[in-house]
Amino acid sequence: MSNKLKTNRDKVVKWSVMGKIHHPVGGGYRITHDGIPMVLPATGGISYNVRIGDSAFGWAGDHVEPGVSIRNENKDENAALMTFACIGNEAKIVSGEAAGEKGYVTGMHGGIDHVLICFEQSTLEKLTIDDKIMVKAYGQGLKLKDYPEIQLMSIDPDMFEKMNITEKDGKLQVPVVAVVPPYLMGSGIGSPSAYTGDYDIMTGDEAEIKRLGLDKLKFGDLVLLQDCDNSYGRGYLKGAVSVGVIVHSDCVKAGHGPGVTTIMVSKGSNIEAVIDENANIGKYVR
Known part of the structure; x- marks a missing residue:
C-alpha cells in the first residue's frame, strides 16, 4: 500500500x-x-x-x-x-x-x-x-523520501495514501485504468507548468481510441501517460512517465478530448502501470 x-x-x-x-x-x-x-x-x-x-x-x-x-x-x-x-x-x-x-x-x-x-x-x-x-x-510540496526522482503534484496526501501503490524491484507499481501513448496528448502541450490545469487526450481518431480502450474512461479515472514529461511544463520525453486523473469530458473540437490533471511524474522508468478498472478517485474517498 x-x-x-x-x-x-x-x-x-x-x-x-x-x-x-x-x-x-x-x-x-x-x-x-x-x-x-x-x-x-x-x-x-x-x-x-x-x-x-x-x-x-x-x-x-x-x-x-x-x-x-x-x-x-x-x-x-x-x-x-x-x-x-x-x-x-x-x-x-x-x-x-x-x-x-x-x-x-x-x-x-x-x-x-x-x-x-x-x-x-x-x-x-x-x-x-x-x-x-x-x-x-x-499537497503541493509533497515528496517521496525514497524516490527523489519522482515528482508528486496536485494530490492530497490522504488520497495518495489510498491509491494502492506498491513497490517492486525499485519501481512503483501504480494502479491505473489505462495507458495513453504520447501521440494522443494534445491541447495543453507546451504549458509552462504542470502544477496547474490539465491537458487533453485527443479523440479525433475514434478507431484508435477504441483500440486502446480509452473510450471507456470515466471521470476520476487514473491513467498513465507514456513518454510524457510534466516535470516543468508539458512535453514529450522518451522514457518519461506521468500519472494523472481524468477531470473533464470528451470534446468535439480538434486537438481536444478528456482532460488529464497530472499527479506523478518521473523522467525515468521507475513508475509502472498496473491495470485496474477500479483505479478512480471516487473509490478512494469512500
Whole structure:
C-alpha cells in the first residue's frame, strides 16, 4: 500500500484557498473536428447529472466538467486557487443555503481556469451561482523520501495514501485504468507548468481510441501517460512517465478530448502501470 511509502507529509503546509461557483460563459457554435457546427453545454456552473465515476464520453456537451466549477475573477487569486488546490482536498461551502456542507476537489481545468468540486446530489440542489467554496489546500510540496526522482503534484496526501501503490524491484507499481501513448496528448502541450490545469487526450481518431480502450474512461479515472514529461511544463520525453486523473469530458473540437490533471511524474522508468478498472478517485474517498 502507498501508506508504507515514506513522504514528508508532516511538513506539507495545509492552508486556505477559495473561489466562487462560476457562471458559464460564451455560447454560439463550436466547430467539430470534422467540420460540423454545434451548440452545446460546456464549462462552468453546476452540472447536476454529470459526476465522478460517470463515462467521460457520449455527453451532448463539450469539455463538460463534473459537479461544480469554481474560480476567482482576480487573476492572481485564481492562480493561487488553481495551483494549490489538490485532488482530494476537502471543499466546504461557506455561503448560501448549502453553507457548511462538504465535498472534495476532483481536478483543475486549464484555459477556463476552473477548480472542480464533487458534492452529494442533495447539496448540488441547494447551490447557486456565486456561492463561495473554501478549499483546504494540502499537497503541493509533497515528496517521496525514497524516490527523489519522482515528482508528486496536485494530490492530497490522504488520497495518495489510498491509491494502492506498491513497490517492486525499485519501481512503483501504480494502479491505473489505462495507458495513453504520447501521440494522443494534445491541447495543453507546451504549458509552462504542470502544477496547474490539465491537458487533453485527443479523440479525433475514434478507431484508435477504441483500440486502446480509452473510450471507456470515466471521470476520476487514473491513467498513465507514456513518454510524457510534466516535470516543468508539458512535453514529450522518451522514457518519461506521468500519472494523472481524468477531470473533464470528451470534446468535439480538434486537438481536444478528456482532460488529464497530472499527479506523478518521473523522467525515468521507475513508475509502472498496473491495470485496474477500479483505479478512480471516487473509490478512494469512500
